[in-house]
Amino acid sequence: MNHVEEASELAMPAEHWEIPLRDGDHISVFTHAYSVEGAEVVFSLLFKGSPNFEVDTLRIPLSLLPDGFS
Numbered sequence: 705m706n707h708v709e710e711a712s713e714l715a716m717p718a719e720h721w722e723i724p725l726r727d728g729d730h731i732s733v734f735t736h737a738y739s740v741e742g743a744e745v746v747f748s749l750l751f752k753g754s755p756n757f758e759v760d761t762l763r764i765p766l767s768l769l770p771d772g773f774s
Contacts, residue, residue, distance in 0.1 A: 711759050715750040720747075726770055733762060745769060 718734040725731060735747040737758070747762040766773065 708759050710753055710757070711749075711751045713752045715752045715756045718749055723764070724770055724773075725768055727768075731764070735761065740766070743767070745773065 705721055714736075716736070718736055721733045723731045723733055733747050734749075736750045738745055738747045739768050740746075744763045747764075748758040748760050750756055750758055752770060759761050
């Protein structure tokens with residue numbers, strides 16, 4: 705597990721998202737944003753700083769998500 709020393713306080717409350725999986729299950733994620741990077745979906749949180757900064761918190765292969773997830 706990585707430790708980001710400066711990441712001690714969120715810039716705003718995170719949102720709770722229920723992400724559907726291809727097999728019908730769901731995964732709960734607390735996040736501010738996500739992006740699609742190649743064959744993965746990357747979830748991140750925004751932390752206070754000068755300037756504020758994002759920390760990637762979860763990577764999920766697109767192959768585990770339903771077709772058309774974006």
